Amino acid sequence: MTLIEARDWYRDSLKTEYSNAEIDFYFKALLTDCFQWQPTQLALEPKRELESKELILIQEAQDKLLKRYPLxxxxxxAHFRSLKLKVDQRVLIPRPETEELVDWILEDCSKHKDGPKELLDMGTGSGCIAIALAKENPQLSVSALDQEKSIIDLARENAHQNKVKVEFFQQNLLQMDSLKRSFxxxxxxxxxxxxEEKKEMKSNVLDHEPHKALFVxxxxPLIFYRKILEFATGQLLPKGSIYFEINPLFIDELCSLIQQFDYTICKRMDIFGKERMLRLTK
Ligand SMILES: C[S@@+](CC[C@H](N)C(=O)[O-])C[C@H]1O[C@@H](n2cnc3c(N)ncnc32)[C@H](O)[C@@H]1O
Known part of the structure; x- marks a missing residue:
């Protein structure tokens, strides 16, 4: 089978699930991310014969796309800001909204250039937030935690691949003891x-992404925020700040909870116009 024949087979066999534009995008992503080819390879060499191992990969991917596996x-x-991160079903696929949370932190750091800072990412998953921050602001000394060793292993591998130093450790954040360091x-x-919100979720997320990363x-629903706020009471330095990605449905309840901890709250919308991020300062 040639490259163009494979693309046409994708268009034909996946048309009940996806639009042509989506299919072409997925096909190109497979060529670039799995074979490390240029995005222009299909246009340059449409009649290139696929080797048997390439064909197997293309067939397996087609089967998974039919079953609505996330690309x-x-x-x-997964691509996150300038990073290429290894992901599998241990971790959530990083979202564009989370890139915006990183933007906000970097913006604030650039306004207050007062030396090195200690930062902790709680619930790091693929390590996307921690690694992006460490990469884009070398003044930050970044630590990050997650609940399972296998997740920490993957995040460590991603930091190594992207040549940044992040201190990862396994910790259940619902059972946090105090740490020796402050942040x-x-x-x-x-x-x-x-x-309750499961009903409205797409099957590609619900059937394939880790439920421990998604659900409360x-x-x-605010269990994690409450624990983090309690932890911060002892571990956040007096001029410190907390950045949260949030569920817009619970913003009012969350803000009431935060007020009990005496922070000033700043809200920010995401690219989809939803109130998705909070910054807390004293
Ligand atoms: C919404 S995901 C976010 C992952 C990543 N930071 C991102 O933005 O894509 C939440 C993360 O919290 C972790 N998590 C869930 N429960 C936890 C717990 N009790 N202790 C520590 N981490 C936990 C999950 O494993 C998951 O990686």
């Missing part, structure tokens, strides 16, 4: 989707 779990790579900044994009109990 990033098929290629094994200038704490950032978290914790699980924040209620079980309906009867306590």
């Amino acid at each position: 990033q779990y098929i290629t094994g790579w 200038d900044m704490i950032v978290s994009n914790p699980p924040y989707v209620t079980v 109990p309906d009867n306590d």
Whole structure:
């Protein structure tokens, strides 16, 4: 099978699930992320014969696309800001909204150039936030935690691949003891989707992404934020700040909770116009 024949087979066999534009995008992503080819390869060499191992990969990917696997779990790579991160079903696929949270922190750091700062990312997953911050601001000394060793292993591998130093450690954030260090900044994009909201979620997310990264109990949707705020009481330096990605549905309840901890709250919308981020300062 040639490259162009494979693309046409994709267009034909996947047309019940995706638009042509989506299929072409996925096909190109497979070529670049799995084979490390140029995005222009299809235009340059449409009649190139696929080798048998390439064909197998293309067939396996087609099968997974039909089953609505997210593209990033098929290629094994996610792009986050300037980073290429290894991802699999251990971790959430980093979202564009989270890139904006990183933007906000970097903007604030550039306004207050007062030396090195200690930052902690709570619930790091692929390591996207921690690694992007460490890469883009070398003044930050970044630590990050997650609940399982296998997740920490993946995040470490991503930091290594992207040539940055982040101190990762395994820790259940719902059972945090105090740490020896204090922090200038704490950032978290914790699980924040209620079980009730499952009904409205797309099957590619629901069936394939880790539920431990997504869901919180309906009867306590702010559980992670509360724990982080309690932890910060002892570990955040007096002029420190906290950055949260949030569920816009619970913004009012969350702001009431935060006020009990005596912070000034600044809200920010994401590219989709939803109130998605909070910055807390004293
Ligand atoms: C919404 S994901 C965010 C991942 C990543 N920071 C990002 O922005 O893409 C939440 C993360 O919190 C982690 N997590 C869930 N429960 C946890 C717990 N009890 N202790 C530590 N981490 C936890 C999950 O494993 C997951 O990686």
